[in-house]
Amino acid sequence: MIDLHCHSRCSDGSDRPHDLPRLADLAGLSAIALTDHDTLSGLDDFLDQQNSVSARLLPGIELSCVFLGQDLHVLGLFVDHRDNLFRERVESLKLRRQRRNRQIFQNLRDMNINICQSDSPDGEDTIVTRSHIAEMLTNAGHGSTKKEAFQKYIGEGGLAYAPFEYLSPSEAFKWIKEAKGVPAVAHPGRFGHYMGGQFVWGPAMADLRGMGLEGIESYYSEHSAQETAYFLDLCDSLGAAPTGGSDYHGNGKPGCKLGTGWGDLRVPDEVLDKLMEKLPR
Numbered sequence: 001m002i003d004l005h006c007h008s009r010c011s012d013g014s015d016r017p018h019d020l021p022r023l024a025d026l027a028g029l030s031a032i033a034l035t036d037h038d039t040l041s042g043l044d045d046f047l048d049q050q051n052s053v054s055a056r057l058l059p060g061i062e063l064s065c066v067f068l069g070q071d072l073h074v075l076g077l078f079v080d081h082r083d084n085l086f087r088e089r090v091e092s093l094k095l096r097r098q099r100r101n102r103q104i105f106q107n108l109r110d111m112n113i114n115i116c117q118s119d120s121p122d123g124e125d126t127i128v129t130r131s132h133i134a135e136m137l138t139n140a141g142h143g144s145t146k147k148e149a150f151q152k153y154i155g156e157g158g159l160a161y162a163p164f165e166y167l168s169p170s171e172a173f174k175w176i177k178e179a180k181g182v183p184a185v186a187h188p189g190r191f192g193h194y195m196g197g198q199f200v201w202g203p204a205m206a207d208l209r210g211m212g213l214e215g216i217e218s219y220y221s222e223h224s225a226q227e228t229a230y231f232l233d234l235c236d237s238l239g240a241a242p243t244g245g246s247d248y249h250g251n252g253k254p255g256c257k258l259g260t261g262w263g264d265l266r267v268p269d270e271v272l273d274k275l276m277e278k279l280p281r
């Protein structure tokens with residue numbers, strides 16, 4: 001069993017990156033990839049643990065893109081996180097996000113909501129996401145749940161919403177491939193729900209494949225058995241490789257476990273071999 005999608009506290013998870021390998025061993029995983037959102041900062045600490053665990057440790061990233069007007073996450077598996085150009089590209093995303101966060105906090109201040117002392121809360125190695133801001137809002141009494149705070153203030157159409165200069169999927173695929181990684185669409189089922197649940201992936205996924213997509217996260221903690229089967233078929237018909245993971249966030253997503261997700265996820269080992277056949281030569 002493997003898990004090719006998990007997060008550390010370098011993005012919005014709660015575990016330290018160097019603790020994840022040991023947790024992977026405890027979960028009985030033969031391989032684990034760390035795929036923090038829009039950052040490579042946890043990978044050195046994570047990969048440095050290779051000699052003390054039996055699980056195979058793999059580098060990764062999850063890039064936030066927009067496709068057809070909706071959030072689409074693209075996993076970059078096996079990326080060379082030391083590649084200078086790739087590091088610069090990923091760093092440029094942080095600057096975009098910082099600009100957006102500053103704007104959100106400014107908008108909130110304009111509404112007399114002061115949840116952040118500094119101009120921007122982003123730290124050296126951490127990225128502040130809207131999920132963090134929603135939490136700050138609820139902690140300060142603005143909204144009774146994170147979801148409510150998110151929708152009211154910072155979600156699209158929210159009172160303090162600020163747009164983000166998103167990456168396009170084709171740009172993300174290019175960045176990942178040039179860093180010797182394999183690009184895969186993360187949790188495609190979730191995208192379908194954003195699109196009202198009636199979304200038909202076939203032609204859209206074929207378009208993405210034409211842009212350089214190599215993998216589809218068919219096995220995912222929130223996918224139903226039908227969704228998993230559907231995306232595995234889609235991989236077959238498009239010549240893409242399936243991937244899979246839990247999207248573990250530690251306490252950031254309570255109940256979602258490494259490897260097994262919400263309970264019944266099992267990503268077979270052979271998924272990794274098929275994915276590695278997609279490595280750029």
Ligand SMILES: [Zn+2]
Binds near residue numbers: 005006247
């Ligand atoms: Zn994720």
